Every structure is written in structure tokens, then in C-alpha cells.
Amino acid sequence: TLELPVLPLWASQGIEAVCVLTFFWEMSYKVTFMGQKAFFSSPAHLVQLLILVLDAAGIFVSAISANTLTFFNPLLRPMLFAAMSSRTRSALATFMRVLPSLADWAFLLLLLVGFYALLGVLLFGPPDPLLADDGPYFTSVPRALMTLTVLITTANYPDCQLPAYSLQRASFLFFASFLVVGLFFLMSMFLAEIVHSYRRQLDAEAVLAKARRDEGLAFAFKLLDFNHNGFVALKDFNVLIHRLQLPVLDTFSDEEELLPMGLHVPGPPRNLVTA
Structure with a gap:
């Protein structure tokens, strides 16, 4: 907890219970104002009620049994925030509508990473005499996929290149070509498509x-x-x-x-x- 003050369990559950009761009161107010037919015809209201009921059930179970902690209550809080906030729901809906237009560029990125992962294992894997001790980067295809996925963000560069580069200078071409095609071209086009699609939705x-x-x-x-x-x-x-x-x-x-x-x-x- 980084030595931060932590509320006791009963206090945190009490605060959460007050918040849940407040939301239930808001739901009853909406039912009174809108009418039952209009209220229950909204999917957002049904989702809100479902999350509130699950959250209240978790609080009740934890209250009657001190040794029982519901693991799903912390997961419900961001879901409840998204369900209760119309702006958040609108942003999520816009994001979901943008996703189909990004499928082509995402598929190209996956192909690029997959191709270079296989090539990296063949060039720098342990069976290859070019590099007998390549470290943890290209020992297997899953590991190579993870390495190149991080590399496209340059977070592990040049660490992943140094073991191969120390034995063979020409290995620089492998990493340079991947960064040029993946980072400077595909990622730029991918981000541009995100901005364009989001703007089109707005x-x-x-x-x-x-x-x-x-x-x-x-x-x-x-x-x-x-x-x-x-x-x-x-x-x-x-x-x-x-x-x-x-x-x-x-x-x-x-x-x-x-x-x-x-x-x-x-x-x-x-x-x-x-x-």
C-alpha cells in the first residue's frame, strides 16, 4: 500500500453502501419522473440496475460474513461509473463504432509482427549458429512476438538488439527495417486512421x-x-x-x-x- 492510510473494511463498505443507496434513490426518482415504461425501456437503465443489484449483493455478503470478500465489487465500480455517466457511454459508443475501420491496419500490424517474429527466431534463435546465446528475446515464437510488440513502441530498444548486434553487425538491418516499416509507417497510418475515423464519427x-x-x-x-x-x-x-x-x-x-x-x-x- 506504499504506507498510505487504508480505511478499515467496515468503513469502506459503509461508504460504498451509502453510494449504492444514493444511486438507488436516483433510480427511484427517475422512475417517478419518467414513468416505468419509459424507464425500463432504456438499456442503460437496465444495466445500471443490474450493476447496482450485484454491488449491493456483494456488500451484503461481505457484511454477514466477515471472512468473505467479494472479488467482483472492485470490478463493478468502473462499470457503474461508465453506466451512470452519459458522456462516458457516448465516448465508448463512439470508440466501438470506430473499431471496424481500424481492422485493416491492425491486421497489417499483426502480419508484420508475426513475420518478423518468425524471422527473428530463425536468425537469432538458439539453434542458429549466428547467435548461440541470444538472451530472452528470440528463444521462441511467443517470446519473439512479445519482444517485437514491445519493440514497436521502442520501449525495449536497443536492449533487444544488443545481443545480436554484438555478434553480427548486419543484424542491425533486421531491427532497422522493422522499426522503419512498423513504427514510422504503419503506426503513423494507424494513428492517422484513428483520428480520421473518430473525427468522422463526431x-x-x-x-x-x-x-x-x-x-x-x-x-x-x-x-x-x-x-x-x-x-x-x-x-x-x-x-x-x-x-x-x-x-x-x-x-x-x-x-x-x-x-x-x-x-x-x-x-x-x-x-x-x-x-
């Missing part, structure tokens, strides 16, 4: 958001145009602005509270806000 999301905004504005105008005159009276618009400036909890107020202000709606205020 542009598509911006177009979709604009279309939804225009649709929402058109629907809101239709709701405010009570007499179907093709325009919204300034008085009705002022009532709307006044209504939007009220506290959030006032959304659950009755329709009669709106009638003195001159805003006549066919349904409860919650339907108006939802629309």
Missing part, C-alpha cells in the same frame, strides 16, 4: 444532434401554437420562459398551477416537459 453525431434539435424545435413550436395560427404569441412565450425558470422539482406540480399564468395544456405538466 461529424456524424453532430449532424444527428442538429436533426434532433430541429425536430424538437418543430415539435415544441407545434405545442406552443395552441390555435394553429402559424405563430406563437409573445404572451405564451413569456409564460414558457417563466415556467422554465421555476425549480426543477416544480416539474411535478399540478396543471392547476399553470392555469393562472395563462398556459393551458391538454395533459399534465410532466408530459409537456417530456415532449
Whole structure:
């Protein structure tokens, strides 16, 4: 723990239980506000409830048995954060949509690493007289794959090259060609494709958001145009602005509270806000 202060088990479980109860209260608030049908039709809400139930079950099991520690509770916390945060879900969804466009470049990288791994074992492996004692880098194909995967980030360079280079200067061509093709060409193209694909997804999301905004504005105008005159009276618009400036909890107020202000709606205020 690097001599950092650590909370006792009961304290950490108590804090986690308070957080879980707070999230459950938020879920109940959403059910009350949105309605059961709209709430349970959202996959994100179902995932949130599932994670909360599993987390609560882990806390309960640990509480009734002091010697039992649930291993999955720490794993659920980042999942719960991703499920509860709409921005995180949006970023993950964008990332998942970008992945298919990267498959070609990823496949080329795998081919390059695989080819050079086989070549490295043939050139620098123990059976080859070129290098009798090559160290831990090219003793087998799996080890060579790991070595070259790290080498493409230059994290183990020139360590992986020195044993072969000390015996044969020409071995420099093997590592130099791998770095030129893999690092300076394929990795650059791979990163460029990531940026381009991500930018393309953001542009598509911006177009979709604009279309939804225009649709929402058109629907809101239709709701405010009570007499179907093709325009919204300034008085009705002022009532709307006044209504939007009220506290959030006032959304659950009755329709009669709106009638003195001159805003006549066919349904409860919650339907108006939802629309």
C-alpha cells in the first residue's frame, strides 16, 4: 500500500453502501419522473440496475460474513461509473463504432509482427549458429512476438538488439527495417486512421444532434401554437420562459398551477416537459 492510510473494511463498505443507496434513490426518482415504461425501456437503465443489484449483493455478503470478500465489487465500480455517466457511454459508443475501420491496419500490424517474429527466431534463435546465446528475446515464437510488440513502441530498444548486434553487425538491418516499416509507417497510418475515423464519427453525431434539435424545435413550436395560427404569441412565450425558470422539482406540480399564468395544456405538466 506504499504506507498510505487504508480505511478499515467496515468503513469502506459503509461508504460504498451509502453510494449504492444514493444511486438507488436516483433510480427511484427517475422512475417517478419518467414513468416505468419509459424507464425500463432504456438499456442503460437496465444495466445500471443490474450493476447496482450485484454491488449491493456483494456488500451484503461481505457484511454477514466477515471472512468473505467479494472479488467482483472492485470490478463493478468502473462499470457503474461508465453506466451512470452519459458522456462516458457516448465516448465508448463512439470508440466501438470506430473499431471496424481500424481492422485493416491492425491486421497489417499483426502480419508484420508475426513475420518478423518468425524471422527473428530463425536468425537469432538458439539453434542458429549466428547467435548461440541470444538472451530472452528470440528463444521462441511467443517470446519473439512479445519482444517485437514491445519493440514497436521502442520501449525495449536497443536492449533487444544488443545481443545480436554484438555478434553480427548486419543484424542491425533486421531491427532497422522493422522499426522503419512498423513504427514510422504503419503506426503513423494507424494513428492517422484513428483520428480520421473518430473525427468522422463526431461529424456524424453532430449532424444527428442538429436533426434532433430541429425536430424538437418543430415539435415544441407545434405545442406552443395552441390555435394553429402559424405563430406563437409573445404572451405564451413569456409564460414558457417563466415556467422554465421555476425549480426543477416544480416539474411535478399540478396543471392547476399553470392555469393562472395563462398556459393551458391538454395533459399534465410532466408530459409537456417530456415532449
